[in-house]
Amino acid sequence: MALMRSMLLAASQNVWLRQHAVNFPFVRRSVSRFMPGETLDAALVAAQGLLHKQIGSVFTHLGENVSDREEARKVTNHYLEVLDRIHQMNLPTEISVKLTQLGLDLAPDFCFENLERIIQRESPKAIVWVDMEASNYVDATLEIYKRALKRYPNVGICLQAYLYRTKKDLADLLAFRPSIRLVKGAYNEPPSIAYPKKPDVDENYVALAKEMLRAKSAGQCVRAAFGTHDISLIRRLTDYVAQERLPKTDLEVQMLYGIQRAEQERLARDGCRSIVLVAYGTYWYPWFVRRLAERPANLWFMLRNVFAS
Ligand SMILES: Cc1cc2nc3c(=O)[nH]c(=O)nc-3n(C[C@H](O)[C@H](O)[C@H](O)COP(=O)(O)OP(=O)(O)OC[C@H]3O[C@@H](n4cnc5c(N)ncnc54)[C@H](O)[C@@H]3O)c2cc1C
Numbered sequence: 001m002a003l004m005r006s007m008l009l010a011a012s013q014n015v016w017l018r019q020h021a022v023n024f025p026f027v028r029r030s031v032s033r034f035m036p037g038e039t040l041d042a043a044l045v046a047a048q049g050l051l052h053k054q055i056g057s058v059f060t061h062l063g064e065n066v067s068d069r070e071e072a073r074k075v076t077n078h079y080l081e082v083l084d085r086i087h088q089m090n091l092p093t094e095i096s097v098k099l100t101q102l103g104l105d106l107a108p109d110f111c112f113e114n115l116e117r118i119i120q121r122e123s124p125k126a127i128v129w130v131d132m133e134a135s136n137y138v139d140a141t142l143e144i145y146k147r148a149l150k151r152y153p154n155v156g157i158c159l160q161a162y163l164y165r166t167k168k169d170l171a172d173l174l175a176f177r178p179s180i181r182l183v184k185g186a187y188n189e190p191p192s193i194a195y196p197k198k199p200d201v202d203e204n205y206v207a208l209a210k211e212m213l214r215a216k217s218a219g220q221c222v223r224a225a226f227g228t229h230d231i232s233l234i235r236r237l238t239d240y241v242a243q244e245r246l247p248k249t250d251l252e253v254q255m256l257y258g259i260q261r262a263e264q265e266r267l268a269r270d271g272c273r274s275i276v277l278v279a280y281g282t283y284w285y286p287w288f289v290r291r292l293a294e295r296p297a298n299l300w301f302m303l304r305n306v307f308a309s
Contacts (some may be wrong), residue, residue, distance in 0.1 A: 003189075027288075031284055046278050057092075058094045058096050060097070062279050062280065063077065064101055066100065084121075084123055096131055108143070130145055132160050153177065161184050167208065176219065179219060181254060182209055182224075182225070202241075213244070213250060231260070231263055258277050
């Protein structure tokens with residue numbers, strides 16, 4: 001299983017595959033399970049459908065590692081348009097951005113300016129989420145995040161439970177009253193910096209999650225969100241919330257579109273905060289292959305599509 005995950009994560013960065021695999025109809029059919037479509041309009045329709053079920057949404061325009069300033073400005077302008085459309089339609093949808101898409105590889109100041117334009121366009125009541133990418137970006141991402149948070153309280157960051165460093169990063173961030181989305185982590189990281197075994201990642205996740213819920217209850221954290229589809233882990237957090245007599249709405253679970261739909265609806269019905277991350281855009285190959293790596297059974301689903309009409 002670990003070997004399969006490593007192979008898929010290596011494939012997610014393969015340029016040849018990125019250019020060619022996206023043209024195969026069976027690959028396109030498979031990705032549609034995780035994306036309502038490539039366009040913003042498709043994402044907006046999905047958000048309206050989710051809202052009928054009391055499920056919130058977060059949009060992300062797929063892409064990473066842009067290599068020129070014009071492209072990063074285009075992505076920034078796109079997000080400004082997204083926010084305008086969301087506000088016009090009165091949707092409770094937020095957005096989540098990757099800093100390498102806003103020019104982090106080009107210059108941190110330039111990236112910060114792009115992020116700042118986006119935050120300024122967002123309502124102060126909604127969070128602009130910042131994704132966490134591979135480990136070589138963690139320091140730069142946290143630096144830009146703290147810089148933004150000092151000026152704008154409505155910005156959130158993703159932290160990854162597989163990294164040993166995250167316990168300390170979380171403790172440092174709590175001094176700034178952050179919003180945090182905790183995930184397990186989606187990249188191929190060496191055992192020198194990340195827990196190689198799933199049970200260790202899960203235990204670290206629960207310890208960090210409890211710390212976030214305590215901080216939220218003490219007013220040290222604006223939003224404590226849990227980006228996971230792991231039902232046994234969600235049960236442990238639900239039990240903790242009940243045991244500590246925290247309001248059910250303190251439990252905010254964010255999942256990806258198309259995964260564990262029944263659980264997304266159950267959480268919303270139970271009075272927890274249930275949110276779905278809706279990805280769209282044409283640059284879906286690396287993102288899609290990371291989804292395959294999370295659950296190699298998805299590969300069989302893709303292979304079945306080879307034979308589907
Ligand atoms: C809202 C959100 C935002 C994210 N943002 C980031 C980010 O910024 N940076 C980052 O590194 N990672 C991010 N991730 C990905 C995350 O790190 C994990 O790779 C991913 O969520 C899978 O881990 P899991 O917690 O669901 O647990 P796992 O232990 O991987 O899975 C638990 C169970 O969930 C189901 N499941 C999980 N993944 C899939 C899948 N792809 N298809 C079908 N079923 C599945 C399976 O039933 C599996 O047994 C994000 C995830 C979510 C939900």
